[in-house]
């Protein structure tokens with residue numbers, strides 16, 4: 001496996017968009033004209049999350065680190081992990097100023113509810129792969145916390161999920177190098193897409209043409 005260089009690194013957060021829709025990812029990360037929408041989108045997310053920059057706190061047998069920068073040369077991705085909890089365990093890493101070993105457990109916070117696809121699991125697993133590479137430790141599981149239902153869901157980082165993450169990351173790099181934005185293809189997922197107004201997938205475009213013709217005929 002070839003390590004990616006600094007110049008080739010892509011944003012880890014993009015993998016959730018890529019898993020959801022290649023075109024959505026390309027509109028955000030390849031095409032600059034959508035920047036304002038993206039800043040609005042992420043601005044809202046960040047504001048509502050209100051996470052503290054790189055804060056560490058300890059509660060009994062768990063040490064919690066927030067907004068931890070992460071990177072994987074194998075995936076060619078970098079980003080920020082919302083929360084990484086370190087549980088005292090027999091296996092794990094050492095933490096400066098603390099005795100024993102600590103097992104990392106990434107937690108990603110989402111505002112909404114669980115999705116019908118695996119984009120959140122993919123993002124969390126990519127974070128785990130980054131942490132494994134950075135810390136030299138195996139991480140078998142993490143959690144997704146959904147604000148709407150105020151509950152955590154466990155995520156197991158099994159071989160199938162890891163393979164999917166590596167395949168998606170490789171495809172992201174390929175598409176990014178080519179600078180290609182895939183064409184819009186309408187699917188049920190478009191109804192929940194935050195970029196539908198600027199993407200204009202086919203049925204919406206057809207509808208507006210129909211509406212245009214109907215209005216033209218009335219005149």
Ligand code: SF4
Pocket residue numbers: 021022023024025027184185186187189190193194195196199200201
């Ligand atoms: S509207 Fe549909 S095709 Fe367009 S970016 Fe969103 S999900 Fe993808």
